[in-house]
Amino acid sequence: MGQRRTSPGLILGIALILLLPCCAAGVLAWVFLHRPAPSGTSSTALEVEVTYSPEKEAWFAPLVQEFNQQKLKVGGQRVEVVAEALDSGEALEAILDGSRTPTVWSPASTLWVPLLNQRWEERTGAAEPLAIYPQPLVVSPLVIAMWEDYARAMGYPGRNIGWQEIISATLDPQGWGAYGHPEWGAFTLGHTNPYFSNSGLLSVAAEGYAGAGKVRDLTPADLGRPATRVYLQEIEQSIIHYGESSEYFAQQMAARGPAYASAVVLEEHTVVQLNGGYYGKLPQRLVAIYPKEGTFWSDHPYVILRGDWVTAEQNAAALAFRDFLLSRPAQEKALAAGIRPADTSIALTDSLIGPARGADPFQPQTVLEIPSAETTAALLETWQDVRKRVNVLLVVDISGSMEGEKLAAVQDGLKLFLSNLGDDDQVGILVFNDQTVPLTELSPLGPKRQWVEEEIDGLQAGYKTVLHDVTIEAVDEATAAYDPQRINAVVLMTDGLDTASQQGERDMLRRLERAAASEESVRIFTIAYGKDADKDLLDQIAKTTGGRMVEGTPENIRRIYVILSSYF
Amino acid sequence: MRKRNLILFVLLIVLAVGILAGTLFGVLKRRQGTPFNPLPELKIEVVYATEEGAWLRAAVERFNQEKHVLNGQRVVVEITPMDSGEALTQIKDGRIHPTAWSPASMLWVNALNDVWRAEHATDLVMRVGQYQATPLVLSPMVFVMWKDRADVFTSFFPGREVDWDTIQEAVAAAEGWKTLRGDPNWGHVKFGQTDPILSNSGLVAATLATYDYLDKTRGLTTADIMDSDYRKWMSSLWGSVVGGYDRTSADLMNHMILYGPSTYDVIMVYENLAASQLKNARGRWASDLYISYPRLNLWNDHPFCVLLADWSSADQKDAALQFQRFLLGEESQQQALHYGFRPANVDVPVINDDPENPFNQYQDLGLQVKIPRINLVEVPSAEVILELQVFFNQQQR
Numbered sequence: 001m002g003q004r005r006t007s008p009g010l011i012l013g014i015a016l017i018l019l020l021p022c023c024a025a026g027v028l029a030w031v032f033l034h035r036p037a038p039s040g041t042s043s044t045a046l047e048v049e050v051t052y053s054p055e056k057e058a059w060f061a062p063l064v065q066e067f068n069q070q071k072l073k074v075g076g077q078r079v080e081v082v083a084e085a086l087d088s089g090e091a092l093e094a095i096l097d098g099s100r101t102p103t104v105w106s107p108a109s110t111l112w113v114p115l116l117n118q119r120w121e122e123r124t125g126a127a128e129p130l131a132i133y134p135q136p137l138v139v140s141p142l143v144i145a146m147w148e149d150y151a152r153a154m155g156y157p158g159r160n161i162g163w164q165e166i167i168s169a170t171l172d173p174q175g176w177g178a179y180g181h182p183e184w185g186a187f188t189l190g191h192t193n194p195y196f197s198n199s200g201l202l203s204v205a206a207e208g209y210a211g212a213g214k215v216r217d218l219t220p221a222d223l224g225r226p227a228t229r230v231y232l233q234e235i236e237q238s239i240i241h242y243g244e245s246s247e248y249f250a251q252q253m254a255a256r257g258p259a260y261a262s263a264v265v266l267e268e269h270t271v272v273q274l275n276g277g278y279y280g281k282l283p284q285r286l287v288a289i290y291p292k293e294g295t296f297w298s299d300h301p302y303v304i305l306r307g308d309w310v311t312a313e314q315n316a317a318a319l320a321f322r323d324f325l326l327s328r329p330a331q332e333k334a335l336a337a338g339i340r341p342a343d344t345s346i347a348l349t350d351s352l353i354g355p356a357r358g359a360d361p362f363q364p365q366t367v368l369e370i371p372s373a374e375t376t377a378a379l380l381e382t383w384q385d386v387r388k389r390v391n392v393l394l395v396v397d398i399s400g401s402m403e404g405e406k407l408a409a410v411q412d413g414l415k416l417f418l419s420n421l422g423d424d425d426q427v428g429i430l431v432f433n434d435q436t437v438p439l440t441e442l443s444p445l446g447p448k449r450q451w452v453e454e455e456i457d458g459l460q461a462g463y464k465t466v467l468h469d470v471t472i473e474a475v476d477e478a479t480a481a482y483d484p485q486r487i488n489a490v491v492l493m494t495d496g497l498d499t500a501s502q503q504g505e506r507d508m509l510r511r512l513e514r515a516a517a518s519e520e521s522v523r524i525f526t527i528a529y530g531k532d533a534d535k536d537l538l539d540q541i542a543k544t545t546g547g548r549m550v551e552g553t554p555e556n557i558r559r560i561y562v563i564l565s566s567y568f
Numbered sequence: 569m570r571k572r573n574l575i576l577f578v579l580l581i582v583l584a585v586g587i588l589a590g591t592l593f594g595v596l597k598r599r600q601g602t603p604f605n606p607l608p609e610l611k612i613e614v615v616y617a618t619e620e621g622a623w624l625r626a627a628v629e630r631f632n633q634e635k636h637v638l639n640g641q642r643v644v645v646e647i648t649p650m651d652s653g654e655a656l657t658q659i660k661d662g663r664i665h666p667t668a669w670s671p672a673s674m675l676w677v678n679a680l681n682d683v684w685r686a687e688h689a690t691d692l693v694m695r696v697g698q699y700q701a702t703p704l705v706l707s708p709m710v711f712v713m714w715k716d717r718a719d720v721f722t723s724f725f726p727g728r729e730v731d732w733d734t735i736q737e738a739v740a741a742a743e744g745w746k747t748l749r750g751d752p753n754w755g756h757v758k759f760g761q762t763d764p765i766l767s768n769s770g771l772v773a774a775t776l777a778t779y780d781y782l783d784k785t786r787g788l789t790t791a792d793i794m795d796s797d798y799r800k801w802m803s804s805l806w807g808s809v810v811g812g813y814d815r816t817s818a819d820l821m822n823h824m825i826l827y828g829p830s831t832y833d834v835i836m837v838y839e840n841l842a843a844s845q846l847k848n849a850r851g852r853w854a855s856d857l858y859i860s861y862p863r864l865n866l867w868n869d870h871p872f873c874v875l876l877a878d879w880s881s882a883d884q885k886d887a888a889l890q891f892q893r894f895l896l897g898e899e900s901q902q903q904a905l906h907y908g909f910r911p912a913n914v915d916v917p918v919i920n921d922d923p924e925n926p927f928n929q930y931q932d933l934g935l936q937v938k939i940p941r942i943n944l945v946e947v948p949s950a951e952v953i954l955e956l957q958v959f960f961n962q963q964q965r
Contacts, residue, residue, distance in 0.1 A: 110812075133815065139826060160753050215755060216810060292753050297827055344825040344848045362854040364830040366755025369810040 045080035048317045051100055053108035053198060054085040055246055055267055056138060056300050058278070059337040060106075060325075061085070067324050072317075079317040087244055088112045089196040090562075095130075096123055101309040103318045108198030108267070108298045110134050111205075114373035134301030137325050138339040141364050142202045142296045143288035145253070145271045146263040148358070151287045153179040162292035163210045166263065167231075170238035176262070186238075190249055190264040193242035193566035194383050200242065202296045203265040204383050205376070207235050209368050215294050216369035220378035233386035241487045241523065242387075244566035246270050248548060253286065254279035256546065263289075267298050268359055272338030275357040290363035297367065299342075384422070390568035391426045391442055391486045393478045395470055397494040397529070399433040402461040406530065409554040410493065413561035414456050417491075420565035421445055426486065427452070428477065432470040433463035434500045442481040467494055467534070468501035468508040471541060475515050475522060482520035487568050489547065493527040497534050505537065512544045523547040525564055529557065610641035612667040612880070612887050615659075617768070618649045618816055619672060619838060620870055623705070623907040627900050636890055643887040651816065652676045652768050659692070660684065665879040668888040669693075670704060672768040673868045675947045677701050682950060693873040699885065703869035704895050705909035707840040708939060709772055711735070711862060712821070714829045715933070716855035720750035721834075730860040732780040735759060735834060736801060739808035759805055760835035762820050763813035765957045769820075770813065772866050773836040774956055777805065779864050779945045786946035793955040806963050821845050828853040838868055843908030843926040843935055859934035865942050869912065 052060055064083045072079045086094065088107035094100035096119050107113070117129040144166055146156075153176070154161055154169070169178065169187040176184035192200035209215060211231035212222035222228055240261055243249060249264045254274060271288045273279065302325065304310070304318045324330060331341035338352045338359075348361040371379065394414060398407065414429075421427060423446025429439040439455050440448060474490045482488050498505070515521060525547040526538040535551065542549040548567075552560040616624050628645050636643045650658070652671035658664045660683050671677065677693050684692040694700045711730050713721065718730060725734045735757075741747035744756035762770035779785060781801055782792055792798065811831040814820040821841040824832040825848050842859050849857045872895065874888045894900060901911035905925045910918055918927050918937050927937055948956075 136823075136826070141830070217807070294755050294830070297831070340826075342822075342826060344822055344845070344852070347851060349851055361852075362828075365751070365753045366758075367810055367827070367830045370812070 044077065046074055046077035046313055046317050048079060048081045048104065048314050048321060049100075049102040050081055050083040050104040050106065050318075050321070051086050051091045051094075051102040052083060052104075052106040053088050053091070053300065055108050055140075055198065055270070055298065056106075056337075056339065057085050058273065059138060059334050059339055063325060063330050063333065066330075067321055070324075072320055074317045074320060075313045077313065079320065081317075081321055087196045088198045089194070089201070090244070092116050092119070095305070096120065101307060102305065103310050103314045104302060104304055104321070105131065106137065106300055106302050108300055109202065109296065110136075110299050110301045111201065111296070111370055111376060112198070113301060113303060115376050118373040118377070128306065130305055130307060131303040132306065134299075134303045135322065135326075136299040136342045137302050138331075138334045138341055139297050139299045140267040140269045140339050141290065142199060142206075142298060143266060143268050143271060143290055144263050145266045145274070145286045145358075146289055147258050147283075148285045148287050150176070150181075150184065150258065150262055151289060153181055156287060156289065160292040161289050163206050164293065166289075166291070167207065167210055167235050171234050184258065184262070187263075188240050188261045189235075189238055190240045190261040191242070192246060192249065192265075193244060194380060196244040196563075196566045197246065198298055199246050199265050199267060201376070201379070202298070204232075204379050205296065205371055206265075206291065206293075206368060207232055208371075208375075208379050208382070210293065211235075215366075218369070218371050218375050220375055223375070223378050223382045229382065229386055232382060236383070236386050236388045237485065239388050239487075241489070241567050244563045250274055250279045252546070252548075254282055255543070257283035260546065268353070269338040269340075272352050272357040272359050276338065276352065285358055287358040288360065288363075290360065290365070292365075294366040294368040295364050296370065389425050389486045390421065391478065391481055391483050391488045392421075392568055393428040393430060393442060393474050393490045395474045395490060395492040395494075396429065396431045396439075396459070397433070397465060397467075397496070398431050398459055398461045399465040399494075399496060399499075400462050401465075401496050401530075401532065404461075405554050406495065407459060407461045409557045410529070411456050411459060413558045415453055416558055417561040417565045418445065418449065418452065420562065421568065423447075423449070425568070426481070426483075428481075429455070430470065430474055430477070431459065432466055433461070434466055435463075436466065436470045436473050438477075442477065464500040465494065465496050465498055466501040467496075467498035467537075468503040468505060471508050471524070472503055472511050475512060475524070475545075478522040479515055479518070479520050482522065484520075488520070488522045489568065490522060490524045491527070491564055492524055492538075492541070493529055493552070494533060494538070495529040496532045509540065509544060512541060516545050521545065525550075525567065527552045527557070527560055527564075529553070607637065607640065607642040609644045610638060610883055610887050611644045611646060612884050612891065613665075614645060614647045614668045614670065614888070614891070615650050615655050615664060615666040616647055616670040617652050617655075617672040617870065618818060619707075619841065619868075620670060620705070621649055621818075623904050623909060624670075624895075626903060627895055630900075631891060631894050636887075636894070638887050638890060639883055641883065641887075643890060645891050651766065653766065656680050656683070659875070660687075665877070666875065667880045667884045668891070669873045669875060670870055671873075672870060673772075673866065674701065674703075674871050675772075675866075676768070677871055677873055678947065679950065690876075692875050692877060694876060699874045699876060699889070701871040701873040702892060702896070703912040704872050704892075705840075705870050705901075705904045705912055707838045707868045707870075707909055708865045708942065709769070709776060709836055709862060709868070710839045710842050711834055711836055711860045712824065712842045713834040713858050713860065714853065714855045715858040717745070717750065717754065717829060717833050718858040718860070720745065720748055724748040724750075729863065730834070731862050732777045732805075736805050740804050754829065754833070757808060758810050758831060758833045759808045760811050760820060760824065760832040761809070761813065762817050762837075763815060764960050766813075766815045767817060768868070769817035769836070769838055771953065771956070772868070774802075774960065775948055775953075776836075776862055776864050776866065776945065777802065778956065780862070785864060785943055788946070788948040788952050790952055790955045793952065793959055799959065802959070803963055806960070817841055824857075825849045825852060829855070836862075839910075839935075840908030843930065844906075846926060846930045846933055846935070856933055859930075859936075861936065861939050861942070863943060864945050865939075866945060866947070870909075 064081050113131045113134050120130040170189045172178050175186035191203035194200035194204045211228040252260045302322050331343040334341040335351045353359045353361045426442045427445045428442035524545040526542045526549045528535045528538045529552045539549040681691045738757040745754035746752040761773040764770035764774045817837045821837050872892045896913050901913045901916040
């Protein structure tokens with residue numbers, strides 16, 4: 001008795017009072033531990049511009065996305081890689097003229113690196129090279145992609161075939177008749193434009209070696225010899241047409257089969273991808289011929305440029321991106337795209353690079369020596385002299401919908417196109433709205449170059465569109481002026497639907513089909529300009545004649561014309 | 569107080585204290601990154617030749633995890649890879665201040681002492697005494713050739729070895745492998761080495777080729793390098809290089825496997841690189857690789873050099889020695905075998921029962937436990953080395 005009982009409520013109250021600050025401390029600590037990253041982190045991303053060759057796009061583009069998702073930080077800033085696929089030659093020119101200032105350049109081959117340095121030094125007088133220490137990311141040998149039946153007719157796989165033999169076949173008037181298949185017609189070969197694309201430049205280098213009868217030490221003097229030049233000229237005569245990228249050739253091979261070309265020069269992985277149905281179903285398998293005299297490796301180097309536009313942080317971020325591309329998971333993904341990884345601990349055994357896809361992982365057995373920058377420059381000059389000349393009719397829509405900026409951009413594009421042609425290329429221009437007006441007929445560009453440019457500047461837009469009529473007229477004119485020694489083509493640009501033609505769509509397509517089947521076939525390259533263009537019809541026109549449809553806007557039309565000039 | 573209430577009270581107090589302690593521990597852990605450690609750190613920096621990379625990185629990780637202590641401080645090793653030539657320049661110019669340096673060979677120690685002495689009238693690296701430069705691992709130079717091509721090669725040169733004289737004859741053969749009675753599709757015989765201006769192994773290769781041509785093992789002079797017959801001979805060898813001159817021997821070895829016999833028929837690299845890469849080459853091309861040893865050679869002994877510079881304290885220098893002892897310990901030396909290095913510690917045999925040891929696995933590919941013939945050449949003077957590099961530069965277009 002007398003002992004006071006402590007109330008349970010009081011005890012609980014005291015306990016709660018003790019517990020509350022602890023809980024509060026716990027909550028505060030939790031907030032502290034889970035607070036955002038420490039100060040110094042900037043909300044703006046550190047952009048790393050990467051210009052890479054489109055030949056590796058299937059492997060490269062998804063990795064850029066994956067890298068950016070990792071949200072890696074350098075100096076407190078999140079790294080954002082902004083990558084653009086640009087043909088090696090085009091990228092080189094863009095870096096030189098300052099229109100692109102990437103942190104990283106990854107052309108298709110190391111061959112382009114000394115070329116950039118040499119031109120950079122000429123342009124800026126800088127003693128230090130712009131690009132050093134190229135590091136291969138993935139590799140793929142340059143091969144001659146040939147239809148399997150055709151290759152077998154030449155003795156594949158038992159006989160090793162070389163550049164010399166391929167070149168002789170293209171020059172042989174008997175064509176495939178010399179191999180027991182006169183029904184296959186002439187031996188037609190395609191390679192990309194060496195000024196734009198890696199495989200084109202390497203093809204011309206291989207032709208140069210074959211012409212000089214060498215496999216190493218090719219010099220400008222070798223290329224200057226009359227016999228070599230005649231040889232190169234003869235080869236280029238057999239070329240169907242050029243083009244800015246391997247991808248276009250791959251698409252055409254898949255779409256048109258042997259009728260498009262007997263063989264084209266591509267990287268091995270493009271053959272692997274073609275046989276895997278990457279570009280659509282093939283009429284028969286393609287096989288990679290590894291030329292017996294040797295070939296070149298496309299080593300897809302990663303080069304961090306040393307331009308004054310690259311900051312130390314961007315340099316560090318570029319190194320991190322390079323390490324990511326060379327990491328094992330990223331390298332293993334190259335195999336899935338049919339490209340050989342640079343990481344040699346990854347085996348090629350049982351990969352896509354095998355006979356089922358027309359490739360041989362044990363090839364090539366020998367290589368041609370990479371020419372010096374000086375010889376490469378001489379190769380490009382020689383090619384410009386000996387390349388196949390062109391008969392090209394430019395068809396330009398000047399209907400009312402083209403008024404203003406749209407026409408101004410086209411006028412610039414047309415002049416850029418002409419600047420890429422030589423004086424002895426033949427050019428005609430046909431403009432149309434509700435009627436067709438020949439601005440200039442097909443004739444050598446040299447004597448009329450300045451006059452034509454002035455006429456282009458004077459173009460004015462108005463009235464309706466006679467697309468069907470002008471297409472027929474263009475084909476008729478180009479066919480009438482057909483020259484087997486030249487690339488014969490029409491480049492047709494329009495921004496809208498036909499509104500005033502006398503001829504119907506079906507009549508026009510029938511005319512194109514007839515023209516395409518004739519000996520004097522002319523390819524039509526079409527530009528669907530702006531959102532109102534009839535893309536389906538323009539695509540059909542291009543496909544019927546073996547050409548290509550591209551989509552243009554006032555922003556990109558200048559580049560579209562430059563790209564189309566690569567076909568000639 | 570009722571017993572039930574007392575228990576509740578105690579439980580709540582325990583819970584409160586628990587939360588408080590947990591919070592405090594969490595904050596501490598967050599701040600320190602590791603459990604609380606009262607010992608201060610004693611950091612040392614070691615600059616090393618890139619070739620040692622894979623082995624050294626693994627060793628440093630183990631060393632730091634083992635928490636070595638010196639005079640009440642925990643030793644922490646940090647390492648930086650750098651080509652030997654570049655490291656020499658940076659140390660000389662005061663741009664880096666490592667506690668220790670491990671270049672590819674003793675050749676660079678002499679070179680550093682030469683340039684250091686000119687300015688400071690003393691050596692930076694000792695050759696005797698407690699802090700003397702001490703080899704960590706050993707690797708001679710080797711020729712690496714594709715096995716099928718090596719078979720053709722040795723059949724064509726009966727009774728002769730794969731060496732500079734036979735390689736020079738082979739690269740000069742007008743029709744390449746066809747002349748050597750090999751497959752004509754193999755093209756010309758293509759040699760490979762690293763850039764002798766940028767890379768130690770390239771300089772060693774050029775030095776060995778020069779000694780072999782002159783048939784001597786010492787006394788190389790600038791007049792030897794100026795000799796026109798020698799220059800013609802050497803130009804022919806270098807003229808067969810189509811793969812370019814890599815900056816490091818690791819790149820060269822890697823590129824030989826990547827581009828295969830198309831680009832490199834035979835190269836000269838460090839034995840450890842060849843040994844460690846044999847497994848990657850297996851099955852990649854139609855043939856395995858094959859290793860041969862030149863008649864004249866130089867050891868790349870990867871010396872560990874504690875720099876006697878005033879930028880490191882006595883404790884740091886002693887910590888560096890502690891790390892050196894760790895690297896020369898049995899475990900580290902056995903690990904070095906995985907990377908194709910020969911242990912500098914004579915108590916660790918080259919052959920053991922470790923399945924990862926290439927010396928156990930690849931003797932059929934020419935890898936020798938005991939090198940059959942080795943005549944060491946004298947390291948040329950700085951003047952001769954410069955002349956050789958100038959000559960190489962003139963050969964490049």
